[in-house]
Amino acid sequence: MDPVLLIKTVKTLHHLGSVTYPNFYKGITPTQLISTFRKAKLLRIIKHFGDDGKLSLILLFEAANWDPTRIPNPEMRIIFAFYLYAALKIAHRDPRCSAKSRSEPPTLLHIFDTKGFSTSHAKIFSFRETLISIRLYNALPKNVTKCVIFRNSGILFEKTYSFVKWLLPYDMRKMIHVCSDDISPIFEHVPVEGVPKAVGGLAENDEVFLADLEKELDADGGLHTLLNMIFDRS
Numbered sequence: 001m002d003p004v005l006l007i008k009t010v011k012t013l014h015h016l017g018s019v020t021y022p023n024f025y026k027g028i029t030p031t032q033l034i035s036t037f038r039k040a041k042l043l044r045i046i047k048h049f050g051d052d053g054k055l056s057l058i059l060l061f062e063a064a065n066w067d068p069t070r071i072p073n074p075e076m077r078i079i080f081a082f083y084l085y086a087a088l089k090i091a092h093r094d095p096r097c098s099a100k101s102r103s104e105p106p107t108l109l110h111i112f113d114t115k116g117f118s119t120s121h122a123k124i125f126s127f128r129e130t131l132i133s134i135r136l137y138n139a140l141p142k143n144v145t146k147c148v149i150f151r152n153s154g155i156l157f158e159k160t161y162s163f164v165k166w167l168l169p170y171d172m173r174k175m176i177h178v179c180s181d182d183i184s185p186i187f188e189h190v191p192v193e194g195v196p197k198a199v200g201g202l203a204e205n206d207e208v209f210l211a212d213l214e215k216e217l218d219a220d221g222g223l224h225t226l227l228n229m230i231f232d233r234s
Contacts, residue, residue: 042066042079045087045210048194053098055091056107056190059084060199064116073124077132084108086216108145109186111199115152122160130164137172147185150178151199 042065046058059080066076092102137145150157161178168176177185183200195201196208 042071042076043083043213045083045213046190046194046196046208047087047091047094047210048190048208049094049096049101053096053101054107055097055101056109057084057087057091058109058111058186058190058195059087060111060113062113062116063118063121064113066121068120068124073129083213086213087210090210090212090216105144107189109189110145110148111183111186112148112150113152113199114150114154114157117154117157117160119156122156125160125164127164127167130167134168134172138169146175146189148176149183149185150176151181151183153178153180 042061044060044062046060048056048058050056061080071079088106091097091106150161153161158178165173165176181200183195186195192201194203194208196203196205198205201208
C-alpha cells in the first residue's frame with residue numbers, strides 16, 4: 001500500500017479514536033491485543049491472485065466466535081485493522097503477487113457468517129456505533145471494498161440490519177448482500193475455484209486460507225512500535 005495513503009489512514013483512525021470518539025481505545029493495551037489475536041480466532045483471510053497478479057482478500061468473520069462481553073466492539077475494529085495488516089505482509093511475499101499489486105491497495109471482499117448472532121451482538125448496532133463504522137469505511141481508499149455478504153442470516157440479524165441500514169451511505173448499502181447461503185456476488189471478483197469449500201466455493205480450505213496471521217503479528221517489532229504510538233504508550 002502507498003505509504004502516504006497508509007499514514008493518512010492511520011492519522012484518520014487516530015483522530016477518530018482520540019478526538020472524535022475519545023473512548024475508542026480506552027482500556028486496550030498492545031500486549032493484551034496481541035494475545036487476543038492469538039486466542040480468539042475471530043477472522044480468517046482468504047487470498048486470491050488474478051492472472052495479472054492483482055491481490056484480492058476475502059475477510060471471513062464468524063459471529064459465533066465473537067463474545068462481545070469479552071471483546072468489545074472498539075477492540076474488534078482494531079483486531080480487524082491489524083489482521084488486514086498481517087494479511088497484506090504475508091500476501092505481498094507471495095511470488096504470484098505482482099509489483100503493481102504491492103504498490104496499491106488490494107480488493108477487499110467481506111463474508112460475515114451471522115450464524116450464532118445473538119442479542120448481545122444486536123445490542124452493539126446502535127446509532128452511534130453505526131456512525132463510527134461509516135466513518136471508518138470512509139477513511140479507506142475509495143473502491144477498495146467491493147462486496148460485503150452477511151451469510152446464514154436469521155430473523156434477529158435481518159431485523160437488526162433493517163434498523164440501521166438506512167443510516168448507511170448509498171454506495172456502502174448497495175454492496176451489502178444479506179442472504180441465507182448465496183455468496184455468488186463474491187464470484188464477480190474471485191472465481192469459485194478461489195473460494196474455499198467452507199463458505200461455498202470449490203477450493204480446498206488449506207489452499208486458500210492465509211496461515212500464521214497471529215504469528216506474523218506477534219513477531220512484528222514494527223507493529224508493536226505502531227501500537228505503542230497509536231495508544232500513546234511509547
